Amino acid sequence: MRIILLRHGQSLGNVDELAYCRIPDHALPLTRRGEREAAAAGPRIKTLLDGTPAAVYVSPYVRTRSTLRGLALGPLAERVVAEPRLREQDWGNLQDPVQQEVLKHQRHAFGHFFFRLPNGESGADVDDRLAAFLGELENRMRQPDHPRTALVVSHGLTIRLLCRRLFGWSIELFESLSNLNTCEDRVLTHDGTRWHIDRPFPQWRDSPDGETQY
Template sequence: MKLKLVRHAESTANVRKAINTKVPGPPLTDLGKRQAEELAERLRDEPVEAVYCSLATRAQQTAAPVAALHELDLQVIDGVHEIFVGELEDVTDREGIEAYARIFYQWIQGELQYAMPGGESGFEVRDRFVTAITQIRNKHEQEHPDGTVVVVSHGGIMRLGVELLAENVPQASPLSGLIANTGTIELATLDGGGWRCVAWDGFDL
């Protein structure tokens, strides 16, 4: 089974360069809506068996054209929404962004005990994301071993989650920079329950 994680298309918060993590959150921009349609076209020939997305409006709007093209129901699930940043919600200033980056850097060094100020710890993010992805795998792996499952999620949790899930992506990898809107990370299942990262936002691994 192949898992294709997709960052949502451009949102109004992206335009403002704001950290926005609460759900349902802001919608897509007009450009974002076009990006979502282009994503569906890119995935037209993929053997897509299921389409999931986070609780956020921007993720649902991004995933909807993919589900429609493949004549599938869009499944909105808990666990794959963006990292809750607490007191840093909606900040745009350099100080706030650097505070987020300091905590996130500790996480990708394996120090998951630290938390965003008033928000989630790395352990909390890991547990909900891994649980959600494991449930998706358990549901689809046997029934569609050669199929693709699309999960539209968010840049921060995708970067951290994949580095924790996949055996071949080292922590603090240079590939773990900002993922573009509608950028993808592709994972393949391994025997025994693990994952292998096969592509990271345009880079084949």
Template sequence: MSGRAGGPRIVFWRHGQTSWNLENRFQGTTDIPLTETGYAQARRSARLLAGLKPDLLVSSDLGRAADTAAELAKLTGLDVKHDPGLRETYAGSWQGLTHAEIRARFPEEYEAFRRGEPVRRGGGELTSEVADRSVPVVLAAAEELPEDGTLVVVSHGGTIRTMLGRLLGLEPELWEALGGLSNCCWSVLGRGARGWKLLEHNAGTLPEPVIGDES
């Protein structure tokens, strides 16, 4: 148990760097591994997050997230529960393409997406559907926390945005107001009297560019 007063909290931790992040390629559910830099980021962040004395650790089952979570598991002794519900947005024919390539091949779809309209990117999932599958995983895990416990959720940039937006009670068209997470940075929600509230966002580093965010 964490022994921390103030109610439960959830830490949403984005995975470390991949080669497709660097190339600004839309990863989606493609299982791209961490780079050496990504592993170093995960080890560094894990040392910081271990200081929060987390009680539970859940992760997307995609390798880049699972390997990031493993670094925290090594330090805390926690088991990692891997759940496909925490995967990145499935983006169909967009996956593997750079944003420039997507703009060139699917201009109308891309511009609608940039305007914040509901779009099945590449014939894939809507952001609301991503929240539908990911948020229940998080809430189920949170139910297992001790009174003032801490849950760490290891996932992906786009999916984390949808989870934050849904849990904060924002309408889907406002989710983009939550800026992206840099690789291996995190956001924290705490439980208040009127629901979840944002305590930290994109924490864990000096300001760095947000690259390869899945949106």
């Protein structure tokens, strides 16, 4: 079994944080650069698939669905499921710019995993919904009619937490990792016993508990 994780292309929210104050998070579009990133990622993902169709699970947000379209996978996307559990961490509805900055400082001091955003989610909440998704996905992938490869198009924090759950990483290690760049991928492979990742995540500090990604 294999899971290809892909972060969406650059979105308006990546270059203009005030966009979250006037546009719902789920509706933020890709920038022109994000569209180019998605188009450039298409051949790379096709090479990984090597002619074998994949089941595609995509966050229902505009930027993730646009990224998937930009890949232009054609028949290699055997089935496409818009999966709400793959959405980004919920920060509430339209955000106030002053409160947004305060919350970011509070979250950094408190810890990204357990800090609960007012009217939104904590990282732990995202982790919980991803646990349910991964349990179902692994069961589906064991069925003979399901492709052996799943492509997951999602968001930075969501992808980090998905790997935290799958590999059993500590909270301290999770909080020491950085998101993938836009349209960057990671490939997870199951050898029959356990999952492996092809490359580590970028890490901005050593994990305080000494845990590593391998």
